[in-house]
Amino acid sequence: MGVAGVRPVVVRLEVFRWAPGEREQIRSYDVQTVADTTVLDALVAIQREQDPTLALRYACRVGMCGSCAMVVNGRERWACRTRLASLGPGPVAVRPLYHFPLLRDLVVDMTPFVDRLAAVGAAFVPTAQAPAYAEIAPASAERAEIDDAIECIGCGMCVSACTMVAHDRRFPGPAALNRAFTLQRDRRDAAHDARWSILVGDDALPRCHGQGTCTDVCPMRLSPTRSIIRLRQMAVRRLVGLS
Structure with missing residues (x-):
């Protein structure tokens, strides 16, 4: 996820994982980021480069549809509009929305x-x-x-x-x-x-x-x-x- 001339920063994401028939768990992923890398950017990078089994929902990627809503560091947020740099130092915790049935990982039944x-x-x-x-x-x-x-x-x-x-x-x-x-x-x-x-x-x-x-x-x-x-x-x- 690096950009030419920009030194990337490694951020650790602690991501909630679950699938039917399996136990809930938190998995850690280290992602290279730059200043404007969003939570959604990082999750997509994890899915594409580290773990293709990670399930998440998103669509517009520009803060219009609400599909990527999830809980980041204990607060409900748009993943596509939340920059990792805005969350401060330390690992970033990502989990699905509360009070909805889980389908898999970060995807809930609406x-x-x-x-x-x-x-x-x-x-x-x-x-x-x-x-x-x-x-x-x-x-x-x-x-x-x-x-x-x-x-x-x-x-x-x-x-x-x-x-x-x-x-x-x-x-x-x-x-x-x-x-x-x-x-x-x-x-x-x-x-x-x-x-x-x-x-x-x-x-x-x-x-x-x-x-x-x-x-x-x-x-x-x-x-x-x-x-x-x-x-x-x-x-x-x-x-x-x-x-």
């Missing part, structure tokens, strides 16, 4: 993420009278309310960082509740009442403890914590007949 979205009715349901191209003006207050919540890329980092997801399997998780917030604020959606019956249940909004770990790790700088707080405020107003 099915529970999709299931959590479905559980809160995360699909848009148009009203019967809605025009074919109903619009919400970009400069409107309605759009401003959800602007900071609509750019979720489904990477799963917030779910991995959420302690309540580990405690309560029925808890929808921050990404699903963030999505629900955008729909509950959308006047074109016809499923508000049905969605509220889910959101105010014991395993949804009341379960969030507001620790904010989901917001801390979001690579898109969204705040699921804020979305959950706004949903709670809306639920109270609805309960007392103010909306």
